[in-house]
Every structure is written in C-alpha cells, then in structure tokens.
Amino acid sequence: MRATVVVRPKQGILDPQGEAVNTALGHLGFSVTSARVGKVLDIEVEATSPDEARVQVEQMCEQLLANPLMESYEVEIHG
Amino acid sequence: MASPQPRIGVITYPGSQDDRDALWALAAVDAEAVPVWHEETELPDLDAVVLPGGFSYGDYLRCGAIARFSPATQAVCAFAESGGLVLGICNGFQILCEAGLLPGVLLRNESLRFVCRDVPLLVERDDLPFTSRCTKGQQLVIPVKHGDGRWFAPPDLVRSLEANGQVVLRYAETCNGSVDEIAGVCNERGNVMGLMPHPEHAVDPLLGSADGALILASLVEAARDRALAVA
Numbered sequence: 001m002r003a004t005v006v007v008r009p010k011q012g013i014l015d016p017q018g019e020a021v022n023t024a025l026g027h028l029g030f031s032v033t034s035a036r037v038g039k040v041l042d043i044e045v046e047a048t049s050p051d052e053a054r055v056q057v058e059q060m061c062e063q064l065l066a067n068p069l070m071e072s073y074e075v076e077i078h079g
Numbered sequence: 080m081a082s083p084q085p086r087i088g089v090i091t092y093p094g095s096q097d098d099r100d101a102l103w104a105l106a107a108v109d110a111e112a113v114p115v116w117h118e119e120t121e122l123p124d125l126d127a128v129v130l131p132g133g134f135s136y137g138d139y140l141r142c143g144a145i146a147r148f149s150p151a152t153q154a155v156c157a158f159a160e161s162g163g164l165v166l167g168i169c170n171g172f173q174i175l176c177e178a179g180l181l182p183g184v185l186l187r188n189e190s191l192r193f194v195c196r197d198v199p200l201l202v203e204r205d206d207l208p209f210t211s212r213c214t215k216g217q218q219l220v221i222p223v224k225h226g227d228g229r230w231f232a233p234p235d236l237v238r239s240l241e242a243n244g245q246v247v248l249r250y251a252e253t254c255n256g257s258v259d260e261i262a263g264v265c266n267e268r269g270n271v272m273g274l275m276p277h278p279e280h281a282v283d284p285l286l287g288s289a290d291g292a293l294i295l296a297s298l299v300e301a302a303r304d305r306a307l308a309v310a
Contacts, residue, residue: 069232
C-alpha cells in the first residue's frame with residue numbers, strides 16, 4: 001500500500017529556507033506573502049487495510065520521519 | 080605515583096570527520112583516547128565517551144536522525160543511563176538530541192550560511208564534569224563550523240532548562256540564531272553534555288585558542304576521578 005507523508009516545520013518555527021524561497025519568488029515578480037519548506041516521503045508499506053497502513057505510517061512519523069519538537073506531519077494512504 | 084590516564088572513547092560513524100582530531104586532542108590533555116567503531120554493540124571499558132563532529136550518515140533526513148540507530152549509539156545510551164560521562168560535539172550534539180539524551184534540536188542556521196569561525200562563548204555552569212576547569216562568566220573562544228547549529232526548544236522547555244541550570248554555554252555574540260544564544264546544554268543529571276563549538280580544534284595556542292582544552296581537560300579530570308573511584 002502506498003502512503004504519502006508530508007513533514008512541515010511547525011507554525012512559529014523560523015524557516016529560513018522558506019524565507020529565502022519567498023524572497024526569490026518576489027524577485028521573479030510573484031506576489032508571495034509566505035513560503036515554507038517541508039519534505040514529502042512516498043512510502044510503500046505492507047498492510048492488509050488502509051487503516052492498518054495508517055497506524056504503521058503514523059508510528060514511523062512519531063519514531064523517525066518527523067521530530068515532534070519542530071515538525072508536524074500529515075499522512076495520506078492511497079488505497 | 081603518576082595518576083592513571085582515563086580511557087575516553089570516540090565514536091566513528093560513517094561520515095564522522097572530527098573523530099581523529101578528538102582522539103588527538105584528548106591525548107593532548109592526558110587521556111588514553113580509544114577509537115570506537117559505530118558497529119560496536121558494546122563499548123569497551125571506558126571512563127567517558129565523546130561523539131565527534133561531522134556529517135554522520137550524510138545528515139540524511141535530519142542531522143543525527145540516522146546515527147541514533149547505530150549500535151554504538153545504543154551502547155552510548157546505555158552508558159549514559161548508567162551515569163557514564165558523554166560529550167557530544169557538533170554532529171555529536173545533534174545525535175544526542177535526536178537520541179533523546181539531550182533536550183532540544185539543532186535547526187538550519189538562521190542565515191542559511193555555513194558558519195566557520197572562532198566565536199566567543201560565556202560559561203554558565205562551572206560545576207559540571209565538562210566545565211570544572213572553567214569559571215562561571217568566563218569567556219572562551221572556540222571555533223564553530225556548522226550549517227545546522229541553531230538550537231531550538233519550545234518556550235516552556237527553554238524555561239525549565241534555564242530554571243534547572245541545564246544551559247552550560249551561550250554565544251557571547253549572535254552566531255546562528257539559537258534560542259537565547261544557547262551553544263551547549265546538559266541533561267538534568269549533568270552527565271551528558273552537547274555543544275556546537277569544537278573544543279577539540281582549540282587545544283593549542285598555535286591553533287588560535289587553547290580554550291577548548293579547558294572543556295576537554297575538565298572531562299578528562301572527571302573521567303580520571305571516576306576511574307580512581309572504581310579502582
């Protein structure tokens with residue numbers, strides 16, 4: 001089963017990469033008020049149901065994929 | 080009788096860079112420096128352990144996130160749990176934070192630039208095994224070289240660390256955007272410490288500063304005391 005995990009810097013955490021992207025987009029003439037940079041992980045997980053896959057992937061996030069001090073995560077399971 | 084040299088291990092991970100400098104510097108302050116390979120599941124007989132700087136496992140995912148799972152790190156966790164002295168320098172600090180032995184996390188520098196220069200530091204604690212040769216309020220000059228050194232913790236955690244006296248070193252001038260200019264912290268028990276600056280690169284005036292030797296010599300002295308207590 002395929003899962004997509006999006007990991008983001010938590011709100012309130014200074015994200016200098018996002019600010020650099022924000023500035024660069026402004027240089028290109030785009031009217032951007034905020035940009036934040038996170039990461040996407042595509043994971044193939046062996047599971048018998050989407051619910052089971054979600055439980056597993058959320059455990060992966062808690063234990064490794066995200067650092068809860070600074071990052072939040074979202075899990076999407078592609079049935 | 081000459082006092083015995085304490086045995087201090089230095090872990091080498093794939094991607095460690097400062098392991099040899101750490102071994103050399105520890106020997107220079109009169110320790111028996113012992114190289115430890117990351118695949119070791121048990122530490123040899125040691126009086127203290129140093130996790131060196133570098134880019135273990137290519138800094139993949141997050142700095143220190145993968146090294147946390149290496150057999151040697153697991154052994155270091157058990158060593159720290161039993162009260163053993165552990166010092167993490169730069170990447171070693173990042174690993175100790177990811178392993179949960181130290182509070183907080185190290186983020187990308189506020190400037191997005193790699194910082195590589197001597198920085199002035201203020202000593203906040205002089206009663207730790209890592210700082211007994213320093214005095215509170217003393218200014219040390221020790222080099223930093225990192226891209227991800229911005230120490231961060233949520234405000235309530237920072238408050239409790241400040242209240243517990245777990246802030247050991249602070250940058251005396253802005254360096255990387257760390258919360259409250261924090262450069263080094265210890266655990267509640269005071270047997271594990273991490274810092275972004277590199278004391279092993281500052282053990283001889285020829286290198287620009289010998290202030291790093293104060294931290295390493297403190298560790299050696301504490302390790303020696305422990306070795307003698309056991310012997």
